[in-house]
Amino acid sequence: MALAGVRVIELAGLAPAPFCGMILADFGAKVIRVDRTKASMSLDTQGRGKRSVAINLKNPEGITVLKKLCIQSDVILEPYRKGVMEKLGLGPQQLLKENPGLIYARLTGYGQTGCYATAAGHDINYLALSGLLSRLGRSEEKPYAPLNLVADFAGGGLTCALGIVLALLERTKSGKGQIIDASMVEGAAYTGSFVWKSQSIGLWDRPRGQNMLDSGAPFYDTYQTSDGKYVAVGAIEPQFYSQLLHGLELDSSQLPPQMSFTDWPELRLIFTQRFASKTQAEWSKIFDCTDACVTPVLSFEEVSSHPHNKERGSFVKDSSGKESPRPAPVLSRTPAEPCLLANPEIGEHTVEVLEEYGFTSAEIDQMLTAGVVESHAIKAKL
Numbered sequence: 001m002a003l004a005g006v007r008v009i010e011l012a013g014l015a016p017a018p019f020c021g022m023i024l025a026d027f028g029a030k031v032i033r034v035d036r037t038k039a040s041m042s043l044d045t046q047g048r049g050k051r052s053v054a055i056n057l058k059n060p061e062g063i064t065v066l067k068k069l070c071i072q073s074d075v076i077l078e079p080y081r082k083g084v085m086e087k088l089g090l091g092p093q094q095l096l097k098e099n100p101g102l103i104y105a106r107l108t109g110y111g112q113t114g115c116y117a118t119a120a121g122h123d124i125n126y127l128a129l130s131g132l133l134s135r136l137g138r139s140e141e142k143p144y145a146p147l148n149l150v151a152d153f154a155g156g157g158l159t160c161a162l163g164i165v166l167a168l169l170e171r172t173k174s175g176k177g178q179i180i181d182a183s184m185v186e187g188a189a190y191t192g193s194f195v196w197k198s199q200s201i202g203l204w205d206r207p208r209g210q211n212m213l214d215s216g217a218p219f220y221d222t223y224q225t226s227d228g229k230y231v232a233v234g235a236i237e238p239q240f241y242s243q244l245l246h247g248l249e250l251d252s253s254q255l256p257p258q259m260s261f262t263d264w265p266e267l268r269l270i271f272t273q274r275f276a277s278k279t280q281a282e283w284s285k286i287f288d289c290t291d292a293c294v295t296p297v298l299s300f301e302e303v304s305s306h307p308h309n310k311e312r313g314s315f316v317k318d319s320s321g322k323e324s325p326r327p328a329p330v331l332s333r334t335p336a337e338p339c340l341l342a343n344p345e346i347g348e349h350t351v352e353v354l355e356e357y358g359f360t361s362a363e364i365d366q367m368l369t370a371g372v373v374e375s376h377a378i379k380a381k382l
């Protein structure tokens with residue numbers, strides 16, 4: 001796999017850093033998640049392919065253990081509020097001094113500088129500060145955050161993973177590590193570059209929810225079908241739009257022009273009535289594999305059995321039968337091979353990892369007894 005041989009220490013976080021760690025693990029990195037001791041359960045639902053060690057970082061010996069792990073690793077990924085790592089004596093200056101090749105990734109909401117840097121926040125706050133939230137939502141409604149996908153995952157975990165891979169690539173030339181300041185506000189804003197840069201061509205001139213791609217246009221929206229399901233319509237270009245009208249059995253000469261903003265409400269009403277006249281499956285029969293850009297809105301239960309996704313194997317089942325998306329993109333020679341075992345329990349690999357990083361059995365026993373580290377019995381994995 002592409003990242004085989006890369007050793008990553010991921011400090012357990014809420015959602016974006018676990019995603020970043022999972023991406024690295026999916027593509028072959030050895031990811032060790034550092035959990036807290038005395039924690040009842042892991043909140044990391046994206047623990048695929050990781051191992052877990054439980055270390056008490058409030059104990060000076062715990063700090064020494066983590067330092068030793070970082071000195072022998074390629075990447076540390078930390079998701080804490082600005083200043084937390086420095087307070088622990090685990091800041092980038094300290095760790096890079098001992099391991100100059102270390103890539104020190106800091107994934108935060110507001111970044112390491114600026115007057116919000118130490119404030120708590122979540123996806124919706126970062127999205128708000130990026131400017132993007134002001135553009136999201138339907139006409140005459142308040143701004144609407146699309147789950148926590150944009151800041152936490154696209155602008156956060158994924159962007160941070162890109163930063164890590166870039167730093168690894170650069171290190172092959174310079175031999176040097178570096179610090180990555182991954183701010184979810186900036187990652188989200190960067191993900192929204194198209195919105196910024198296409199303002200000049202009039203794509204976003206109208207208020208929120210009244211533009212072509214923000215649910216303003218009737219040819220770029222979802223519609224309910226007669227069975228209560230939905231279809232998605234994305235027929236922008238005239239040649240695709242005419243296929244949409246053909247499938248809906250509508251005569252373009254009887255309709256207002258596609259790009260007439262003022263007529264969009266009327267056109268939307270016509271489309272709404274048409275789509276409500278057949279079931280989702282009936283519309284799929286009409287539109288599947290055409291260029292009308294009409295697709296069924298699938299539920300999580302339906303996606304893996306959809307013929308297209310099935311043919312590509314886009315979803316994988318883990319050992320307990322749970323489905324999830326397979327890693328993307330697909331690399332031809334060194335594709336990701338997601339681990340199909342259950343996520344690691346907190347401290348499941350403490351002893352194994354410490355041995356691998358050069359701790360003796362006596363040292364490990366002493367730390368277990370003193371509560372510096374914790375180990376949990378290895379469960380049988382199918």
Ligand SMILES: C[C@H](CCC[C@@H](C)[C@H]1CC[C@H]2[C@@H]3[C@H](O)C[C@@H]4C[C@H](O)CC[C@]4(C)[C@H]3C[C@H](O)[C@]12C)C(=O)SCCNC(=O)CCNC(=O)[C@H](O)C(C)(C)COP(=O)(O)OP(=O)(O)OC[C@H]1O[C@@H](n2cnc3c(N)ncnc32)[C@H](O)[C@@H]1OP(=O)(O)O
Pocket residue numbers: 011013014015016034035036037041043055056057058079080081082084087088107108109110119120121122123124148152
């Ligand atoms: C919208 C998303 C978030 C969605 C996440 C949800 C899925 C979950 C959020 C809450 C969960 C529920 C809750 O926990 C209650 C239940 C618990 C139960 O077990 C399960 C069910 C629950 C209902 C549970 C269910 C779900 O899991 C939840 C609903 C996001 O936007 S995520 C993005 C968040 N932002 C960031 O990541 C940006 C960077 N980070 C931060 O800004 C801060 O970390 C943050 C997130 C604001 C949290 O601040 P906090 O004050 O809590 O921490 P920090 O200041 O960062 O300091 C960390 C301290 O921890 C110490 N520490 C770290 N590791 C160790 C260790 N191994 N040993 C000892 N101590 C450790 C560290 O030293 C710091 O200590 P100090 O405070 O003393 O310096």
